[in-house]
Amino acid sequence: MSTLTKPNTEGKQGTATVEKVSGSKALLEILIKEGVDTIFGYPGGAIMPVYDVLYQYQEKLNHILVRHEQCSVHAAQGYARVSGKPGIVFATSGPGATNLVTGLADAMIDSTPIVCITGQVFAQLLGTDAFQETDVINVTVPVTKWNYQVTDAEEIPAVLAKAFFIAKSGRPGPVLIDITKNAQTQLFEFGQYEKCEHIRSYRPKPFVRKEYIKDAADMINSAKKPLVIFGQGVILGNAEAEFKKFIEKAGLPAAWTILGLSALDSDHPLNVGMLGMHGNYAPNVMTNECDVLIAVGMRFDDRVTGRLDKYAKQAKVIHLDIDPSEIDKNVKADVPVWGDCKETLPLLTKLVDKKEHKEWVQRFKDLAVEENEKCINKELNPATEVLSMGEVIKLINEKTKGETVIVTDVGQHQMVACRYAKFKRSKSNITSGGLGTMGFGFPAAVGAKLGAPEREVVAVVGDGGFQMTLQELGTVMQNNIPVKILVLNNDYLGMVRQWQELFMEKRYSFTLIKSPDFVKLANSYNIDAERVSSRDQLDAGVEKMLSHKGPFLLEVKVGKENNVFPMVPQGCSVSEIRLS
Amino acid sequence: MKQEYTITVYTEDRVGILGRISTIFSRRKINIEYLNTAPSEVPGIHRFTIVIQETEEAVTKLVKQIEKQVEVLKAYAHKDDEIIWEEMGLYKVSSESITEKVKVERLLHQFGARAIAIRKDYVVFEATGHHEEIDRVIRFFEPYGLIEFVRGARVAIIKESTGFHDKVKEFEREQPTENFEITDVPEDQSVFSL
Numbered sequence: 001m002s003t004l005t006k007p008n009t010e011g012k013q014g015t016a017t018v019e020k021v022s023g024s025k026a027l028l029e030i031l032i033k034e035g036v037d038t039i040f041g042y043p044g045g046a047i048m049p050v051y052d053v054l055y056q057y058q059e060k061l062n063h064i065l066v067r068h069e070q071c072s073v074h075a076a077q078g079y080a081r082v083s084g085k086p087g088i089v090f091a092t093s094g095p096g097a098t099n100l101v102t103g104l105a106d107a108m109i110d111s112t113p114i115v116c117i118t119g120q121v122f123a124q125l126l127g128t129d130a131f132q133e134t135d136v137i138n139v140t141v142p143v144t145k146w147n148y149q150v151t152d153a154e155e156i157p158a159v160l161a162k163a164f165f166i167a168k169s170g171r172p173g174p175v176l177i178d179i180t181k182n183a184q185t186q187l188f189e190f191g192q193y194e195k196c197e198h199i200r201s202y203r204p205k206p207f208v209r210k211e212y213i214k215d216a217a218d219m220i221n222s223a224k225k226p227l228v229i230f231g232q233g234v235i236l237g238n239a240e241a242e243f244k245k246f247i248e249k250a251g252l253p254a255a256w257t258i259l260g261l262s263a264l265d266s267d268h269p270l271n272v273g274m275l276g277m278h279g280n281y282a283p284n285v286m287t288n289e290c291d292v293l294i295a296v297g298m299r300f301d302d303r304v305t306g307r308l309d310k311y312a313k314q315a316k317v318i319h320l321d322i323d324p325s326e327i328d329k330n331v332k333a334d335v336p337v338w339g340d341c342k343e344t345l346p347l348l349t350k351l352v353d354k355k356e357h358k359e360w361v362q363r364f365k366d367l368a369v370e371e372n373e374k375c376i377n378k379e380l381n382p383a384t385e386v387l388s389m390g391e392v393i394k395l396i397n398e399k400t401k402g403e404t405v406i407v408t409d410v411g412q413h414q415m416v417a418c419r420y421a422k423f424k425r426s427k428s429n430i431t432s433g434g435l436g437t438m439g440f441g442f443p444a445a446v447g448a449k450l451g452a453p454e455r456e457v458v459a460v461v462g463d464g465g466f467q468m469t470l471q472e473l474g475t476v477m478q479n480n481i482p483v484k485i486l487v488l489n490n491d492y493l494g495m496v497r498q499w500q501e502l503f504m505e506k507r508y509s510f511t512l513i514k515s516p517d518f519v520k521l522a523n524s525y526n527i528d529a530e531r532v533s534s535r536d537q538l539d540a541g542v543e544k545m546l547s548h549k550g551p552f553l554l555e556v557k558v559g560k561e562n563n564v565f566p567m568v569p570q571g572c573s574v575s576e577i578r579l580s
Numbered sequence: 581m582k583q584e585y586t587i588t589v590y591t592e593d594r595v596g597i598l599g600r601i602s603t604i605f606s607r608r609k610i611n612i613e614y615l616n617t618a619p620s621e622v623p624g625i626h627r628f629t630i631v632i633q634e635t636e637e638a639v640t641k642l643v644k645q646i647e648k649q650v651e652v653l654k655a656y657a658h659k660d661d662e663i664i665w666e667e668m669g670l671y672k673v674s675s676e677s678i679t680e681k682v683k684v685e686r687l688l689h690q691f692g693a694r695a696i697a698i699r700k701d702y703v704v705f706e707a708t709g710h711h712e713e714i715d716r717v718i719r720f721f722e723p724y725g726l727i728e729f730v731r732g733a734r735v736a737i738i739k740e741s742t743g744f745h746d747k748v749k750e751f752e753r754e755q756p757t758e759n760f761e762i763t764d765v766p767e768d769q770s771v772f773s774l
Contacts, residue, residue, distance in 0.1 A: 202651075
């Protein structure tokens, strides 16, 4: 408590007394002042006072009733990732709050700004095992950037101001504020709301050390075979333009992590593709050949690095990151460049020489040709009768010209979509990267559509993941959210099946999964739907989905035992990537 | 190679911060040997002293993870030769055995112990020192029937530290300055995150 200052109501002019408002009303007023327009939530006993006031705020705050609290966080994540604004979640105490945990964990590991408000039992009942009481603060410690329990309405303005500041600033993340029921109804003098801009114990942006910028520039200038690898930091820092200038000036080939996807145009001549386990051939192989590796806003996840002791050992590493704890965490940096890449990239660009590494970049192109012949061509233009996931994505590329927001779930379809989808705009690819949360895709797409109503949003999901959160069809129906759902159905939990095929002698242990009739299911929610099972229907099916005015579900039956290649098998080095 | 590190953490005085810090260790299956938390010399700021056995690399990463917590101002890790530290032991011994058998003078002089409570049935002694010194007093009492023993967590003063008052002023600035940001850890130097 000692760190929270109560709003200063002294020194107000005149004798007018400040109007007393309830904690709930103050909360909603604060949300409006913070620029919130959409809330994803689900009511329940301990948050009813907030919902009661929300009834009067329906004009200003668009509340979307989800069908499960986990999906309220995923929807808020989709909203946040596409708009750059924090996603807002309301849930009740106990089961409402515990259902948030998966979403929070996903948002935490993927650095997504979320502000969750949970109701809690009356303060005097805390610790008594009251009805729907869960110790949500302790439950959510590892999956939140910050959390706080409010037991007195007077705390609400300062705590909410902190919550928004912490969620959005520095490396963003989810914040949870638990408000006891008594504080929701308690009347207090609200006064002026002041946004938080500084917390003494919290340094969102590290001090940029010029000497390291200089060291990094020198290293880049003397490099013969430089490679840039970038992640979501470029998008979170709104530094897409700065990033492009940097690589263009120094002539640096750049490869992306799946969360960095769409920060750089897919067709940019220096875009050399995707990193990691199912990434492109060239960037994986060349990671172990480059002389200087420049990591920008990425965290060297194990799915990106493969076997660490054989990862880029020959290279000098420059690491740009806003989070000091990421430097040296997985890969030792020779030059650490702490800071927001929005600030550090222009400083670096100024010092790097204008160059073209023609021969070096050409080697990426040569390897891409090899990958195309041995792998990509088969996926995008299959000679077999069965449909491939890749040809569906290719068709979407052709029809939408890279302007669509693609939201994926987790598994084979995710890797295929991320590998082959083409993007012209940033914040266009939304996926569960770090946590790999099956069931993420569809609710996240619902949120993304609300965060960018003017854009086409396609949820690309598998038959397994979709069945984890398909109850959100109800949310789509009730709010008529024109999101497109593309189910790539291979009748298997495909990624696990692929591993079983490759590494466990085809022992398909519980990966065969039956699905309902997705078309009938969508129809029962008044959502138009169609199924495509052969190539001659595909073009018309995709066209129908994209041109449909409202929500639409398209199920495409794809090859049951198709595999995603290339692949860096677990425990192998990135340069041991397999093309088949 | 694992060795003993004393981690000093300055935090805001807030409910729940202990939990946030302890999960950083437990998540990585690192056992905390000693934990002391108490108000620091600066009002409103708590000081944690945490002792663990770990490698230098692991400790460096831990310190960064601790500092990443919103309500942590600063965290440092030190090897034993970089700090002055003490532990305390309290020993309850039967009055009868003490008065009859123990050479109390030896106890007081050799171990620097002192009696802090004398009752008809028991006497409480206090000793401070390093872990082994506290242990030696236990062994001394054992033959005479040690009724109860408690060890206080390590407290440590950092040899190089100039205190925390000035640092708090830096934190209160809206913009960070050069004086006060994370520096990297040169391989040949001690782990010092400031």
